[in-house]
Amino acid sequence: xxxxxxxxxxxxxxxxxxxxxxxxxxxxxxxxxxxxxxxxxxxxxxxxxxxxxxxxxxxxxxxxxxxxxxxxxxxxxxxxxxxxxxxxxxxxxxxxxxxxxxxxxxxxxxxx
Amino acid sequence: xxxxxxxxxxxxxxxxxxxxxxxxxxxxxxxxxxxxxxxxxxxxxxxxxxxxxxxxxxxxxxxxxxxxxxxxxxxxxxxxxxxxxxxxxxxxxxxxxxxxxxxxxxxxxxxxxx
Numbered sequence: 725x726x727x728x729x730x731x732x733x734x735x736x737x738x739x740x741x742x743x744x745x746x747x748x749x750x751x752x753x754x755x756x757x758x759x760x761x762x763x764x765x766x767x768x769x770x771x772x773x774x775x776x777x778x779x780x781x782x783x784x785x786x787x788x789x790x791x792x793x794x795x796x797x798x799x800x801x802x803x804x805x806x807x808x809x810x811x812x813x814x815x816x817x818x819x820x821x822x823x824x825x826x827x828x829x830x831x832x833x834x835x836x
Numbered sequence: 837x838x839x840x841x842x843x844x845x846x847x848x849x850x851x852x853x854x855x856x857x858x859x860x861x862x863x864x865x866x867x868x869x870x871x872x873x874x875x876x877x878x879x880x881x882x883x884x885x886x887x888x889x890x891x892x893x894x895x896x897x898x899x900x901x902x903x904x905x906x907x908x909x910x911x912x913x914x915x916x917x918x919x920x921x922x923x924x925x926x927x928x929x930x931x932x933x934x935x936x937x938x939x940x941x942x943x944x945x946x947x948x949x950x
Contacts, residue, residue, distance in 0.1 A: 728878075756937045766840075766926065766941040767879070812878065821936030822867050822886070826878035 726751040728815050730827035738835050741803050745830045747813030748795040756816040757789055757796050758824070763809040770798075770811075803834045837862055840942035842927050848948045849917045857912040857945050859927030866932040868910040869894075869939060870902060872923040879926065885910055886932065917949045 727750045737743055747757065756774045760767035771780045773789035773796060780787050784803075789796045800807055813827040840861045849855055861868065866887045871879040871894075881894030885904040899921060901913045910929075914921060924946050928939040 733876075758937060760941075765943045769938055769940065772938055814879075816937035820886070821933055822869070822884065822930055822939070824879075824881070824937060824939065826880070828876055828878045 726815065726817055726825040728813055728825050728827040730811075730813050730830050732830060733828060734831040734833070736833045736835065737803055739804055741834075742799065742801045743803060743832060745798040745800075745811050745813075745832070746795060747798070747827055749813075749815045749825075750794065751815050751817035751825060753818050754791065754794075754815065755818070755821070758814045758816070759787055759796075759798050760812040760814065761809045762812055762829070767812055800832075803832075805834050805836055808832060808834045839863065840927055840929055840940055842925075842942035842945050844945060845943065846946050848950065849914075850950050851918060853917050854913065854915050855917065855947075856914075857925055857927075857947075858909070859911065859942060860909045861927075861929040861940070861942075862908065863929060863940065864907070865929035865940075866907070867930045867936055868904065869928040869930075870900075870910070870912045871926045871928065872896065872921075873926060873944075874923050882912065882925075914947075917947075919949045921947065922949045923947060 731746045759770040771787045776791040810829040814824040869884040870882040883902040927942040930939040
């Protein structure tokens with residue numbers, strides 16, 4: 725059974741702090757790893773990673789994948805209150821595109 | 837472009853009642869999905885449709901049926917609602933092939949079954 729585990733489950737920081745969110749996985753026929761941000765409503769796409777060691781960046785957010793050790797991290801630097809959200813990790817696996825297994829999510833709260 | 841839309845936003849049902857959740861997308865995607873989200877459990881796939889006219893079970897299909905009405909619309913039906921189906925339901929869509937893992941989500945339907 726495919727499994728995706730995120731840590732920590734929740735995190736409280738102050739504006740300006742840097743945070744690292746973790747996602748580890750055990751799946752058959754790994755295809756991709758995705759990060760989503762969920763603020764109250766729909767999850768919104770952040771990154772998709774398929775190759776080990778290549779960092780994806782978007783502003784203050786960055787992510788990297790380690791396919792040997794089966795994990796990914798999402799870094800957020802200089803956090804802002806608008807970064808408060810649930811961050812979801814999902815792994816695409818198997819022979820069918822679109823089959824994703826989601827982790828439980830990390831609840832990030834950024835205080836002013 | 838509206839993206840993925842869902843109706844209704846909220847619904848309260850009594851045990852045994854039936855209802856249909858509606859989903860539509862205007863991104864010309866072939867693949868569509870229904871998920872449920874429960875506290876501490878992440879998103880779990882209920883059913884998906886790789887293309888118009890096809891549907892397949894996901895991880896938690898029991899108690900649900902789906903209809904892929906056309907390329908744009910994918911509905912989820914609860915025939916006899918149970919309290920265990922209290923959840924937030926999300927519809928998503930994606931391209932087929934290598935783009936299929938990047939899914940775009942609707943705003944969700946919060947369903948309470950009493």
